[in-house]
Amino acid sequence: MKRNFTLKTIFAVLMLICTVNLNAQDRTCGMVEYMEEMMQDPDFAREYELNQKKFKAEVARRLSTDFNARGGNIVIPVAVHFPSGNEADRACLEALAQNQIDILNADYTATNSDIGLWTPASAFYPGLNPGVANISFCLAVSNHPVGIDPELLEGNPAVSIGYNFGGGNNADTNWAGYMNFVVRDIGPGLLGFSPLGGSIAAGQAVTMNLGAFGSGSGCPGSGIVPGAPFNLGRTVTHELGHFYNLNHPWGPGAPSCAADDGIADTPNTGQETYNCPNPGTQPGCNAGEFVLHMNYMDYVNDACMYMFTPDQMAVVDGYVAGVLAPQFKPNVCTPPAPGFNLVSANNEISSCPTVDNQVVFNFSYNTILSFTETTTFSASGAPAGATVTFSPTSLSADGDFTMTVGNLGATAEGEYTITVTGTSATVTESTDVLLKNTCTEVVCDPFASATNLNLAIVDGNAGNPGTPFLTNILTLPDLGAPIESISVNVDVSHTFVSDLIVRIIHPDGVTFVDVWNGNCGSNANFDVTFDDTAPAITCASPTTGTYAPTNPLSAFAGLATAGDWTILIADFFAADTGQLNDWSITVCTEQPLSVAEFGSDEFLIFPNPNQGEFTIKLNSSSNEDIIVDVYDIRGRRIFNNTYVNNADFNEVVRLNNVQSGMYLVTVSDGDKKTTKKIIVE
Template sequence: MTGLCCLATGLFAQDAARNCSTMEVDARLRAEDPGYATRMEAIESFTQEYVSGSAGGTRSVVTIPVVVHVVYNNATENISDAQILSQIDVLNEDFRRLNADAASTPSWFLDEAADTEIEFCLATVDPSGNPTTGITRTSTTKTSFTTDDKVKQTSQGGKDAWPRDSYLNLWVCDLGGGLLGYAQFPGGAASTDGVVCDYQYFGTIGAATAPFDLGRTATHEVGHWLNLRHIWGDDGTSCAGSDLVADTPNQADENYGCPSGTRVSCSNGPDGDMYQNYMDYTDDACMNIFTNGQKTRMHALFSPGGARASLTSSTACAGGGGGGPTCDVPGGRSTTGITESQASLNWASVTGATSYNVRGREVGTPTWTTGSTTGTSINYTGLTAGTAYEWQVESVCSGGTTSGYSTSTNFTTLGGGGGGGCTDFGESNNSKGTATTISTGVTYSAQISSASDVDWYQFTTTSPNTRIKVSMTSLPADYDMKLYRGNSVRGTSENAGTANETIIWNTTSSGTRYVNVYGWAGAFDAADCYDLIVEVSNTSWRTDGSEMVIDEVWGNAIVGIFPNPAKELATVNYFSVQEDMNVQLAVFDILGNRVMNLSSEVTSGDNLIPINVQSLPSGIYVVDITNGKSHYTEKFIVE
C-alpha cells in the first residue's frame, strides 16, 4: 500500500516548493486495509526494540539491488540511462555521506551527521536469473499517473513490481498534479512496494528540473521506504509530534526553499530546526544530512526478523551477498599515538579486502606519500613537529578492485612542550574553523603566546554513549576553557589563578567536539606550556546511583532526562539551579496527545524530578519542561 507522497507547488516558478499529503494518504491506506495498521505497529515495535538495544557505531554495509522501471508516454519521459545512473550516484553519495555538500552541514549538527552505511546498485540479474541492466522501459498510453499505484501494474498501463525480497523497485513516470514522488512504508503490499518519482525530479541531468534537480526527491522517498518519517512529525505545528528518532530536533513544521541561519521552533534553540535533513521539505540544494538516529532506525529493517532483512542476502547484483560493490571504503578511521615525528593511522576491517592502500601529506601540499598494508593500521613516520597532516585509505579487494580513497582524516603533530620556551603546539588555531585535531588519551603541551591568543582543538568520539573528561594542568597563568558541540557550549571551567581546569560531559551521541582555551579576560600570555588531555570512556558520571547524562544547558541550569530508554521510572535532572522556582512538566505521545502533567517545586542547587512511566505503553514520548521563563523539550523512550 502506498505510504507517502510529495508534490511541488508553483512548478516552474521561482518559489516552487514541496507539498506532501502524507497523513491523508496514510489515513486512506488504514481505511482500505485494516491489516496495514497492524503490520505497521508490529514493525514499529520491532524497530523500537532494536533502537533500544543498539550500540551504534559501525555496522556491516547493506547494499540494495535497484530496478528502475521507466514508464513513458513520449520521448521526453523516456529518460536516458545516464540520468538514471546519476540518480544512483546521488543515492550512494547521500546515504554514505559522500555528498559534496556535506561540508554545508552546520557545525552544531555534525555530531549527529551519519554515514548510514547503506548503498545502492543497479541489478544485474532479473527475477528469472537472466542478465539485466537494472532498467526496464514500458511505453504507455497513459498521459500521467497519480498515487493510486496504477503505475505499478502492467494491466493499468504501468509495470509490475519485481520481488521486493530482492529488489528496491523505483518507478519513473509523469506524475500528475505537481507530484514529485511518493513511497511505500515497509508493511504494505508486495505488489506495490517501492518508490515512484516524476521523471523531472529524478537524477541530476537530462530532464531533471530545478529546484529539485539534484536527486534529493529519490533520497527523501527512499528514506520513507526505509521507514523514516518527516522530521517535524506531521503534528500540525503543535510541537508534540515525533519522527520517532531521538537525535533530530523537535520542530514545529516543514521548511521550504533554502532557509539560512538558525530557525528556532518548539524551544529547540540554540541549534534550531535541522532543515538540512533529507526528511524535511527544503530544496534539493539545501538538503545534506541523515542522522545517527535515522541510520539506526533504517538498519532495524535489515536486522534478523526485520521487514527488509531479505535484501541483505539478495544476489540481484554481481557478487551476491546483498549485491552491489563488494569493496567498501574503510570506516572507523582514527589517528593515535601522535608525536612530533610520527603517528599511527587506523581504520576498520572491510569484508573482502585483501590489503589497503594509504596515502598522506602535509595539508596544503600537492604530493602524497603512499604505502600499503594487509593490516588495519600503519605508522606514518618522518613527520615535522607542529605540522598539520591529512591521510586517506582505500580497500583493495579480490581481482584487484578498489574502493577508492576515503575522505581525509586530519591531525597535527606535537610541537614540543614541557618547560619554559616551549613551542606553541597546533598554531594557527585561533578559531573553531582552524581548530587543531587532537587524539583522545594523549597529553598535549601548548601556550597562550600573546595576550590576544586563544587555542582551539577538535576531537572525535565514535561511541554514542561516552563520558568525556577534558583536563588542563600545569597552568603557567590563569587559563580557562570551554567545551563545544557545534556552536553550543557544553561545559565551562573558569577556576581562579593557576588551579587545574576540568570539564566532564556525558553524551549519548558520537561526533566532533571542540575545546577552546583562553586567558582569563584575554589578559595572559606565558612562556611556559599548559598540558591538555581529553579522556573518553564508556563509564558515565553517576549521581545518586543513577546514570546522569548532561544533554543541554538551560539558562544556568543543566537539564536532562535519564535513563533513556526508561522502563518504570524516568528522572528529570535539573542541576545548578540559581533560585527556588516551580517547574511544570507535560508528557506527550507521538500523536501529540498529552498523557501526563506534573508540577514540582525545585530549590537552588541540584534537583531530581521522578516521572512514573509504568502505565505508559512502550514507545517514544516528548517531555516539555517549563520554568515560567523558557521551555525545554526532549524525546525519550519507554520500553
C-alpha cells in the first residue's frame, strides 16, 4: 500500500508495518488502512455506501429466489498498468499480465493446480468444499482508451507501460469500465492493497508491489520479478477478494475472536496466519475448530493458500452481479473489427479574433487490423464565419493530418467544441477538440525560495516522524485568476530518501498534495520537478528530472493563488539525515491576451518536448532585435541571447547539458513579449 493517504494515516500504517510485520517474509495487506483513509472522502464514502446497498439488495434477491441453477458466467475485462515498466519489455509484460489472468481464472474456479492439497486438509474441516465463482477474467483487447499510450494498439492486450495511472492514486477515470491492476513500487513491507467493495465505474484499481504480481521469472528488464514466498500470483487473488467485498477471515479490524468476516463457512479465527503451517495445527476461536489458513483471504505464503469457501464465492458472485456487472465496459474482450481511430495531439488551443487569423489542430489516423478503406475527414461545431480545411483531406493508411480553422477575425469570442469525423465506406469515427476563442492564454509564473535554505529535516525513529516537521513558506501574490495547473520543484539532500514524506499545502490550510511518499528506497538526494503530465519517477542517486507526484497536483486547480504556500517534510526513520536546499512553485493561470502578445499563427516553438534543442519561428513586424531568455523552474535565467531581426525569424536554441525538466522560454520583439513552457527530456 502507498504508505500514506494523509499524515495521520502515514503514522498509523508505518507503525503497523514496523511493529507487527518486522519479518519481511510475512504477507502484508493495506486494505484496512486504505479504507479508513478513503472513507473520509465524502464522494468515495457515498459511492461505497451506494454499492453496499446494491450488494445487500442482490443478496436479498438471491435469498428470495431459486439460485440452485447457475446463471451465465460473467466475464470481467481486465487492464494491467506498469507505470515504471520499460516499453522495450512490452512482450514480456504482456505475457506476465496474461499469466496473472490465468492464475485468477484457476483460483476463482477451484481449478488451480494445487487444489489437491485440500483433500488431506479437509479432514479438519468437515463438510466444507472449495468454492467456485461464476466469473472469469479476460485481458481486454479492443476499444482501448485513446491518447493513453501510443503503443496500446487495438487488437493487443490492454497493458499500459509508463502511464502514470491516476497520477499516482488508486483510481483513474480514463480506465473506468475495466478491472484495473496496477503494478508499482509501493515501498518495502507491503505486497498490495485494494478498496473493500471497489468501483469499476470510478476506475478504481487493485495495486500490487513489483515483486507480488504473476509467477515465473517475471520481467527483469522492468524490475518486475515475482519474489518468493509470494511468487505464485496469490497477492492479486487476495486483494481482488477485497475488491469483491471479502474481508479478512478475522474481520474488518484487528484480529480478535470477538469479530469475524461475516461468512458462515469460514471458521472464526481471531488471528492472522503467516508462513506455511500444517493443516490442523492452528486452533480457531471455537473449540474443535481450526483456522482455515489455506484460504486466499489469510496471510500465509502463496504456496500454502489454495481455496475460497462456497459462501465466500456467493459474496463475490453477488457483488459482481449486483454491483459491478453494469459498470463493465462492453465488447472489449472480443478482438476488434478492422477500422480506425482518430487521436488529437492538441486537444485544446487558445485563440483571439483580434489577434489570430488561424489555428492548426494536429491528429493521427491509426488503422486497426490492416484496414485499407479511404477515410475522408470533416468537422462540425466551428465558430460561425470560420473556415475549416484538412490536409490531407483523406487517408487510407496510418498517418498524420491537420485541421486548420481559419478566418478567425470574422468570428465571435467563445469556447467551441469542434467534432472531427472520419468517414469511410463502412466505418465512421469521431473525436472532439476545444477551440478557446476567448482572447486568453495560459501564463506560467515561477516563485522560488532562497537557493541555500539548508533547513535540517528532523530525524524520525521506528516509523515515528521527527518533530517538529520541517516547514517553509512561499508567499504568492494574487494572479487575478484561478489556478489552471501547477508544478513544484523540491531539492533535498538526504540519505535513504524513502524515509521522507513531502507535502505541499495550499494557503487555505485544507487542500494539500503529497508529492513524495517514501519513494526510491535507499537512494540518496533528489532534485525533482513534480508535474502531473510527467512520467512515473525513475530512482537514482541523486534522483533528478521531471516526474509525476505521488498524488496529483490537479487538486489545486481552480483555487486562488494568493497567500502562504507551505512545504512540509517529515522523516520517519532513524540514522539517515538531511536538509531542504530549496524549493519552488510554478503556477499557470489563464490570463487575458495582451494586444502586445504574439498571435498563435505568428509564434511557434518545436519540438516540445525536446532534448534541450528546439526551434523558434516568429513572424516579426518590428525592426528591433529579438531577445530570447530561458528560465528554469526556480526562476533562474539559464539562457540569454539577442538575435538580429528579420521578417521570418527562424533560430535553433541549444541548451547545453541542462537537466530534464520544465523550462520557461520568453521571446521579446519590440513591444511584444510572450512566454511558453517547454519540457526537456
